[in-house]
Amino acid sequence: MPRNDTQTPLLELRLPTPPRLGVVDDDDITDGDRVRKRWYHYIPLLMAIVMILAPHPSLIVIFVHYYYRVHDAPLRGVVHMCIIYLLTFLAFSSLIVVLARDPGPVTGDKGYGEEAGGSAEREEESFLEALLAPPEGEEAHGPGKWCKKCDAPKPERAHHCGSCGRCVLKMDHHCMWLGHRCIGHRTHASFVHFLICISVLAAYVAIMCASVVYWAFTHPMAIDETTPVHAILLAFYGLVIGMVIGSFTGYHIYLITTNQTTLESLSPFWLLRHIPPLPDNADSRKLSNPPLEHELSFEQRMLVRDAHRHIRLYDVGWRNNWAQVFGWSKPWGWVHRLVIGGSCMGDGRSFPRNPRSDEMLSRLAAELVSADKDR
16 A cells, blocks of 8 residues: 555644735625625615606606696796706715715725725734734723724724624714615715705605696696696605605704714713723722623613713814814805715814713713612
8 A cells, every 4th residue: 555654743733814904805805704795785776766767757747738838938947957957966976976985994995896005004004003902801892992893993983884894984874775885984975965955856846746736726727637647746756755855864964963973873872982980989889991781770771871862972063063074164165065065074083072071971970880889
């Protein structure tokens, strides 16, 4: 029998492959590293585009039959058509920005198809950041700390999106209607501008078609039977879209005015990450520093929820809040930005704080310790 010269060692030490800390290539990404989108993820986006374009054939019927044939006022029809198609153009412009732009890359990886640059410098910087990463067992989701899912730093107001498999700067929410993409620091202004354009467009169409329906009912013999049907359907369609999207737009206007994101508004316990060190109290149980949500009693949870209604950590005044989100610096720059949209100011990693928030957070920490003593 042939002799096998290969000898199996008695003890073999196999070290795991170290994670790549620099720029990540798409070829090196596996399904476990980043969620790959399938064709069905884009079905809601296609539905949204169809819902925007669906009313236009009926609008053309109204323009021709009502403004041109009945009233012989083509100029009025052209004005209405220009306003409607201008709002549609602005809405699609903001939609393209949301779809084409990365919402906010935390690291130097290629996010959403964008190219990354400066690989050598970023790899060296990431290696130093990895050495400073918190050890296992410490809280890694506080501001300026480490995301252990991405093996990357997690700046202030950044969140890890489980659907996208990555962290996003100043993440607002994950939107399934826009191609299953995150709305973050670089796309929040365009997203809100898109909502405003759709809300104004729906309200304008509803009001215009409602006036056509009223005139048709008061002059039934002066108009054909099909035009009022188109007007009734468009008025109802615009009313429904305006109520649904308009309420969502109003909510985001409130969030911008108070400088909050959707995640920050709906998650009161994120305040625990910013609480100062708890004062020592020998009579109380030991809470983590900062305290964790599962350690809190019912009374302490109510204290956090009540404080969340009053503490606006990043609220620096409604004018500065809007300027920060839409990115204007000149006195009348808001006019230009509200018409064409914009992008958020800053790098998305640090934000000015409300000067009153530190005092309110210190008061919340003292109340948590006092409530912990009575448990």
